[in-house]
Each structure stands twice: as C-alpha cells, then as structure tokens.
Amino acid sequence: MTASMATPSPAQLRELALTEEEYHHAVRQLGRVPNQLELGMLGALWSEHCSYKTSRRLLSQLSSKGPQVVVGPGENAGVVDLGDGLLCCFKIESHNHPSAIEPVQGAATGVGGILRDVFAMGARPVALLDALRFGDLGDAAQRHRFAKVVEGVGYYGNCIGVPTVGGETYFDATYQGNCLVNAMCVGLVTAPRLLHAVARGVGNPVLLVGADTGRDGIHGATFASVQLDEGAEERRPAVQVGNPFLEKCLMEACLELAGSSALVGLQDCGAAGLTSSCAEMARRGGVGIRLDLDQVARRELGMTPYEVMLSESQERMVLVVERGRVEEVRAVFDRWELRSDVVGEVISAEELQISSEGEMVARLPLPVLVDGFLPRRPRSSRPKEVERDLGAPPLTAGVPWTLEEAWLRLLASPNCADASWIYRQYDHQVGDDTVVLPGRDAAVVRLRGRPDGLAITVDGAHRSSLLDPRRGAQLAVAEAVRNLACLGARPLALTNCLNFGDPDREEVMWQLEEAVAGLAEACRQLALPVVSGNVSLYNDLSGASIPPTPVVGVVGLVDDVRHLPGPGFVAPGDLIYLVGGEGAGLGGSELQRLLGERVLGPPPGLDLELERRAAEAVRQLVTERAARSAHDCSLGGLAVALAECCVAGSLGAVVRLADGPPPPDGGLGLLFGEGSGRYLLSVEPGDGGRTEEVCSRWGVPCARVGEVGGGSVEVVGLAQIPLAAAAEARLQGIAGAMAGPVL
C-alpha cells in the first residue's frame, strides 16, 4: 500500500466533495487514514450523485410494488412485465450540470448514459424522450443553449439509431442559470435475456470493454454534487465527450451477448467510472473485486491510478464473465472492432482491491465504500412568504390584452406552441415502430407480433410547484396519466428525475421533502409503481436555485395500436365534451407567467381520486372508439387545448362555457385557468349518450360544451379567433423565437 497521507486540508476535501465530518467518518470506519486514491474513491461514491445521501430517506416513501414489476430501483433501470415473456425496461436521468457548461456534449452524453443503463439490462432501446428546461428565449444566450442541447440530444440518438419519440420543454426565466436536461430511455427484452448488474462467482474474470480510459470526466460525479459557480467554465474538463458510433457497436455487442450463459453481470461505467461500477456490482453480489490497473487500456500516457479509477470516459462497460469463457465473449467484441480487456477478478473478500505496477494501491471494504456514507438530513423550512403568496390574487395588475390577444399570445408561448422545431431534428421513426409520432399527448411504439403497444410520456412540474411543491409533483404525475389516457393507454409504471437546488438551503430541502411526499401520494393513489429514478440536486447558480422540478416518465399499454384517436377534431358536427374536474384557476398559470407576474395564488386544484376515475372514463371511451379525438387541458387552460384540437384537425369549433353575462374577471379564468383532470373529447353526434353514460358510470363530470365546425375557434360571448391565426401562432411560438440570432 502506498503511504497514507496526512489529514487533508478543507480545500482538498472540498475538491473531493467530502466534508471534514465525512473524512473522519471514513477514518473511523476504516480504522486507518485512507490514502489519496482511496479518498477520491470515497468522495465519488459518497457524493450525492452516487449515494443519494440526502434524498435516500425520502425516496423510501416511493413504492415499487405491483404485480407487473420485475425489477425495481437499485439496478441500471426498472423493468415491468408486458406479458407473454416480454419485458419493458426504462429509466430517466439528468445531465444538467454538464449541459449548462457544454450543451452539445453534455446533452449527448446524457443520452448515451441512459441508453447504456437500458442495454446493460440486455434490453434493446426502442425509444428516447427528453424533458428540457431553459430560460427565456428572448435571451440570445438561452437560445444558444437550447439550440445546442437539442443538437446534442439529436446527435447521439440519431447516430446510434434509437428514435427520440417524445418529450416536453418548458421555458421560464427561473432556469436562466441552470438548464435541465433529463433523458429517458425505454427498451424491450425477453425474460431469459434480462441481465443484472451483479458480480458473482469467486475467480470469475472482470472485463472492461468499449472505449479506452482517458482523463475526461474526472470528478464528474462530484461536479454534479456541488453548485455551479462563476468559475464553472473551468469545469469543462469534467464534461465528457460522447462517441455514439462506438456506443452503437458496444450496444450491438452487448445485446448479442445478452442471451449467453457466459455473461454473469453487466454494468455501464457511468458516474464515478470504474470505481462505482465495480463497487456496486460486487456489493450486489456480496463479493469483492480485485482490479489490476495495468490492464486498463488508456487513451493517454502517464495516467495515475487515481485518474484511471475516477475517469468518466464514456462508452465503457464492465462485465463479469464465467471463468474459462472469456475468449468466446471477447470474440463478440472483436467482431465489432471493440477493445475488451480482462482487468480483474471476483474475490470472496467484500473489498475493492486496486493494484498498479505490482503494488496494492487501494483497498476499501465495500460496506464502507458503497453504504458507509453519512446520511444527511439538512434542515428544512417552508419560506414564510409562501403562505402569503398562496393566498394572494394570481394577477396583481390588469391584463393589457383583449381576450383574443391573450389567447393568441398563449398559443404562441414556447410552452404551449408547436414543438416541431425540436423534434424534426430528432430521428423519431428509425425502427419502424413509432406509430404515434412526437407532438402528441404521448408517443406510441408498437410491439412486434402483438396488437398492443407502448404509450410513453414525460411530464414535469411547472411554475406552480414553487409555492406548493407537493401539489406540483402530483400535478406532474396526473398530467402523465392524462396524456396516456388520451391515447387509451393504461399506465404501468413510473420513473422519476428530481431536479432541485442546493438541499443545504432550508427552503430547497422543504421543496424536496414536499415533492417526494407528493410524488409518493400520487403514485399510490393512481396505482403507479416507481421502478427507477434519479436525483439531481445543486441546480443553482450564484445562490439562485431552480424551482422544484420533479419530472416523471410513465410507460403504459394501449390495447390496439391500429385504433388510436388523434388529438385533432375529425368532422364538422361532432360534439365536444369537457370531461373531468372543475375549479381551474390562474395561480401559477401560463397566463400569469406571460404577464411577467411572480408565482402567486393557489395552484391548480387536484383530486387524485377524481383524476383516476376521469382517466378510466376517457380510456374506456377511447378504447371503445366512442371518442374520435381526445386531448387534455394543460398549460393555457381550456382555451389553448380547444385551439390545439382545432388546429390539429384543421377544423373550427363553437363552444359555450357559461350562460349569462361574463364573470367578474371578464372570462380569463374560464378560458385560461389551469386545473387538473380535464379533457376535451369529440364524439359523433350519435355517441353523445354513450359518452355521458360512461362518464356517469365512473362518477366523472361531463359537459357537452359545443360542436366542431366553422373557420374559427369560438367561445360564445367571450372570444373568437380565426383558425388560421391560431395555427400560425402555434407554429411560430418556438420557430419564430429561434429565428433570432444566437450567442
């Protein structure tokens, strides 16, 4: 062993994202002073990114139970059973910090990482989705960041040949300092080919395959676990560079091996590189691993053991292979012209032992390295002004626009507008299985040889979660369930990405606690097991935190991919029904945001039980093909949803929301108020009775509000906009903003 060093200085510890308390905790557990390499390994694995030391106790509230769940959290990705031996594997993950520093590569490697998580389970990735947050597109720097992140997501997915089928994007000045880039991947695997990230069998060789190991991405995990600051640009070397071509070959080789009994376990080298993949695989198997760093292929000369162990070079996987079968495994990688090296072996002692140049340079017990971190429980408190702001009227000043102007401005808001500027840069069709393309409530990917298909959506909390993070998280889950219901899909399970600020700020910790509690409650009530997830904290810049942004990805099943309703109205004379909840408001609404107002007023109401029943009713109407179109009311309220249905179907509509004179707010709340559990359905005149009957059976409010037809979108007595103007506004929302110069 190399000599132990003297107690490191606070500055040295900070570089490793360790506190003095954690250092002493390590010394106590080890019974000795760790050397610098060991300290680096501990710092990486004890970082928030790897250990979830702050969020873990909260995450235990999330239930992963359900008859459909095959693998819950704790592996590379969650797995649910689709029946007939087919499994679906999926996860969402963030790559926020790297994307803020180097948007193309940050976003690209985010996609690369989530793909590896899925094919590490033996599953072939069949769909990617992204959830993005940026500041205001009026700002050239934000346009640049947005354009480059989209380029990066597209670059990786397009090159590797996995379709990016959907996503959601939200722009708000509160994300000015920290963009959010969450990527979700969904894969399919038959039961016998499912792989696990586990090391087993003393004496079995450990292989490192794929890219050579370089100095890129060192401290990536610790970088993700501290705030960005003014010097963040200097962290650029902590951002990795992606090679989707190499990953494509790696993916094909791993999938070729997935059915082989020669393979014991497989894990990707993600955050904290070799250290975390070896430590976690061994810990799961109750064994240890001895690594000989001299066998690790390097990209650069003169790399130290420290650099090799903490490198986050992309496109690498760690394999544990049955003894005596190395050559047949290596033959597959050779065929794909990929490097594969035996770099270690499984040992019985539950330790990670690292040797270099014939000398043992690190030796850490796995219970300490993986689970020995100090759980953190930062203080939390609800900011005092929250109570006051929740009770405040949503609009502090008058609205300077007519209802028609407000309506068109909302349609042209990048948060409501047509997103084709984004998804036309993504290959969304490779694979020949995308039967509902991006731009809809949810994407649908068919399952070969079966009538059913996967419906997939990602949804995140919006501004209203700032005042009520619990409600915000619940609204995100409810919206995902609604999006699936619009296509007639039953939700199966959920993955989540919790994007928050610095948990050492009391209000952020409160937000996190509230949001996780809300997520747990919503998932319980809507019977959605949580099978995988990721936590991204420290999304701050110079002391300003992002608003609490839980993002959820939900996968569901549609019964028959040949009969899916569109989002748009289908024929003049069809009846329009408003199904679901009432009591929408302007607190935290998109209208409030457009007016430049702070987040004020109560967030949209939510009755999870009603939400569940409304989804059942809509699902039944869609599946029975009574509903010819279905769309949920989201940002911008009923008026925006109505215009979207009209534009998608190139048909006008006349709707009556209330009798008598306009309400005191002039109709703003009726038109643009945001509530939960609401859908707009169109049905043939003959199916009106059936629609009312199904809704009444589920105990869901259902009102016939109008008819399809005409050349304009009209809410009688309140506002009327020409169909062409609505279409143009939607089309220009993002594309028009991006026509401006980028920085």
Next chain:
Amino acid sequence: MTWRCGIAVFPGTWSERDCAHWVELAGGEPVMLWHAERELKGADLVILPGGFAHGDYLRTGAIARFAPLMAAVRDHALAGGPVLGICNGFQILCEAQLLPGALLRNSCLQFRCQSTHLRVEVTRGPFLSGLEAGRVLEMPISHGEGRYYAPPDQLLELEAHGQVALRYCGPSGELGEEYNPNGSLQHIAGVMNREGNVLGMMPHPERACEPLLGSEDGLHLLRAALAVVGAS
C-alpha cells in the same frame, strides 16, 4: 420462389432491421451481409441501408466504400444487378463512385426528420419501372447531410440521361423551395446510374411500408424491383 435481398451491415448501420421488415412485406427474403465479408450470399438485389457507417468519420460513406463487401457490391452493380442505397447507403454509393455527385450538409445546418413528397421523374430501372412518371410518393427523410450536389456540367448530363430519379415536391407534384428539405440542387432526392440498375435516395422507403406508419409508398419500389428480378 422468393428473391433474396442482401442488406449490407457496416458498423454504425441502423436501418438494416427496418429494411429486412420492408423486404419481407414486399415478398422478398432478407439476407444480412456483413461488411467484412466478400460475398453477396446469392442475393438477387443489394440494399445499402441508412445509418452512420463507421461513424461517418472523415466524410459520410468515405470509410465504408473500402469495406471488403463493397468490392462484391461493385461487381454486382457493374454486372447490371440491382443496387439500392438509402440515406447513408446513397452517400456510400456516391463515395464509391457507383453514383455521381455528393451529399453535403443540409442547407439549414440541422438534422431533418420529417415526411416528404417525392415526384417520380423516370420510370426505368428495377426500382421505378413499375411506376408512372409524375407519380407522387410520400416517405420520410432523416438526415443531416442530404443536400445533393454535382458540378453544373455533371448536373446537365444527369438530366440529359434521365438519371434524376426522384425530386422533392409538394403533395400534388409541384416543385418549390418550401418542399426541398435540405437545399438539394434541382430538388434532387434520388439519382440513378446511366444504366438505371443502381439507385440512391435520401428518403427512407423502408419507413413507408405500412399504413400504420403513415404510408405504404415505399413498397412500390421494392415490388417493382422484385418483379424485374423475377422476370430476368
């Protein structure tokens, strides 16, 4: 009897499985051809599918053209055998000089994945002989480098010899910049060699092979080719 359609697989190819699905729907038998091999395994026609062969390093198709398999593809093409290059496959055929011209970065400087309309310009050769001139087909594109370019004199020659096979157009066959997704010269979406047996196109017919995927127009190309193969 079913006709064998060889589908080339380079490291980085990604539409080989889509092509196999398309071939099966058209009544052919797909056979995968690995880039490092030198024979076509009895294939009656050869498809070079879409993807990023060899990572598109250096230039799209620039490395793939040196694959051992490409020697066999060349022999097959020069003997008059049908060869279809789709997207990256078109780029490889240009690099291999089995087709004239080059594919440059889209004029918008962005990747484009969208539905396009294509006008059938000539009806000779195995892939287009079953169609009538002026027919409009619908199929998607998915590329970052699809802007067709050839020097002016070569372009004139292409037109003169009826080698411009497909052009981007509007829904009723009208030409216009608004229908040209990548800035291709003369709206060119596909070209063939002078003999007509080698066709390269940027759009993806293998993604337009079922009503469920939005269009079945891609089947026409393959059915025509399989009929020609069957007759010869």
